[in-house]
Amino acid sequence: MSRDIDRRTFVKGASAAGIVGLAGCTGGPEDDGSSGNGDGSTDEPTDTEATSDEGTGAGGSAEGSAELNVGMVYATGGLGDGSFNDQAQTGIKQSAEEFDVSYDESQPGSVSEFATYQQQYAQSTDPDYGLVSCIGFLQADALSETSGNFPDQDFMIVDSVVESDNVASYVFAEHEGSFLVGQLAGILTSQSFSAGSGSTQSDSTSVGFVGGVESSLIQKFEAGYKAGVKHANSDVDIKTTYVGDFNDPSGGQEAALAMYNDGADIVYHAAGNTGTGVFQAAQEAGCFAIGVDQDQSKTRSNYADVILASMVKRVDTAVYNAVEAKVNGEFQSGSTVALGLEQEGVAAVYGAELGSEISSDVKTQISESRQSIIDGGLEVPQTPGEL
Template identity: 35%
Template sequence: MQDSSTPNHGDIQRSSARLNRRSFLGTGAAVVGAGALAGCLGDDEAGDRNDFAIVSSPAGFDDNAFNDNALEGLEEAAEEFDREVNAVEETEEAEYQSVQAELAEQQRYSVIVLVGFNHFDALETNAVEYEDQNWMLINDHVEGQDNVSGWIEMNNEMSFLAGVAAGTLTTADISHAGSSTDPSGTTVGFVGGEDIDLINAFEQSYIEGVEWVNDDVEVLTGYGGSFSDTSAARDVAESQIDDGADIVWHAASAAGRGVFAAAQNEDRFALGVDVDQSVTAEQYADVILGSAVKALNEATYQVGAAAAQDDWGSVSGEQNLSIEQGGIDFITGQQFEGALPAALDDSLEEAKQAFIDGEIELTCGPTGC
């Protein structure tokens, strides 16, 4: 629920309503590694709060997905408003409270962006301790803290669209670069990273999307146990393909590259997540039929712009990215544009309109079940 401070989402709709490929390109920005962290925290004298900082989720940057998409939008705002970005890669959740605090103590940043719900517990403390510091939290929000812009991404809606795509395409006859579907079969797969409530919601919503299209399709599910272990994700995907899945979707961040490798190795197909992974993981573009995407880059751009323009009230409090706002969509992979059946677009448009009309109720929310 949004209060009277909810912004006009024109900035998001400006480019993400069409959710074209350019909006979801991965960033090439330099990232501050964990080994360099000590050099970036505490050496600078306190100054004007002009620059931006961003701290990764445990998956880290260069994930070709969630973290890179968030960084891209902040980099865009930094370029437009002549700011610097300190991108801190911290993969150990136990370090989040101290990393957040040390960044805030520099009094250098007009906003500190925290990628992922994993930052929530630490921010609950630090948002109060550093009330003069503005924060952006992705995938959660902190009640009663005006200095926090908490963005809830409708991951359940995004996952549902991935399921709609998989359920539609598994019965189609698709062949490309040696890979093919099995139109006589009705099995698709899902590979999660860590087996946690957030990713369980991805799984369940994906299943519901598949069943919305065709309740005869079986969904095989499994978890690699990590957001970075590509080998584990590949093993799970290969097992599902061996059991009949011809399309596998993942919610495993950087580990999802293992799913794409399995699809290539087994001559089947996969779906990407968060961004157009046929672009950000281009070496696998020949097996990525499409990607379920969210305009997180537009959200970080909007927050960066608000901080730079001293307009924090426009983004303060709980915000969200949804289908209705144009912030969630499914886009075709770059090697499959114009080559997939018209039934895909028909199913996706019907599903998106059903969400807008309030006709679809999902079992799980955007952050858990």
């Protein structure tokens, strides 16, 4: 069963997570108000929440009297990434504030640990976890087996589809949002543009993409980005590197520096905490970077002077809506929820410090492309091979 999330439900979830302005409300990138603590760290759990860090297992001190107990299994890279996992945590925190919900959190250190944490939550009886939330596509294989072993347990997964009757899958049109930031990069690399600590030179039209683990999911980011760049200027050279890890800032820095030193002046990352190194490299080289998942000009505010924009993905809304549906008895096991530009599940958000320096003409071009994608006038490829 497949369905698109309706606009009313999305806006409710998004506003609950502290959204100030969404790109979809204005037709182009905007500040989405996503916030961390400035350095990418997250707040400590309140006394209504329970945490189980990596190695401590499920259960913790979640309140058995809560209407719903949720087990959160994060992606490798853990909390404090200022990106994917932190966005998911925003969703469960908001759920805990608005509903009678308690939760535990687990931070696997490797892919091999996913099954262990999933199973621990599923077999727990004190507390009993009404929902186990699995964050990240790398959990799909483990969840396919775990969900079959625990048919009475409800699960949700972000970024992959698991064909099980007790799993709700949430997927995003990352390629659509990536097209918009790619177009922005393609336009600005073709100009002489300076802002904050970065600059581009019109006689050096080259940009880069740094991925974490090479996979069909991350290739959606790559494909959309490249298509957007080429839409802006077909002559732009695009460099691509996969570091092979979502939690390797030094690897991200090395990869991005190689690109900057080879003439790239803007690099987009889809690499989790590895992307922190991309921002470090941008500052070192006096160039620009584009963030992902959250508005990283805020969650990584130390690098706001080089972050042109971020491709925001509403992982928090996926988590929030799954919990809300479970609380209201409306959880649709076996469903797939698709979130793209039209549903405001992805968006291009200008950097908090540099966004005002980008001309209205450039923003208008991005806005027009956004609407064209929604209307079907622009088809965005999902794999680099389609380019």
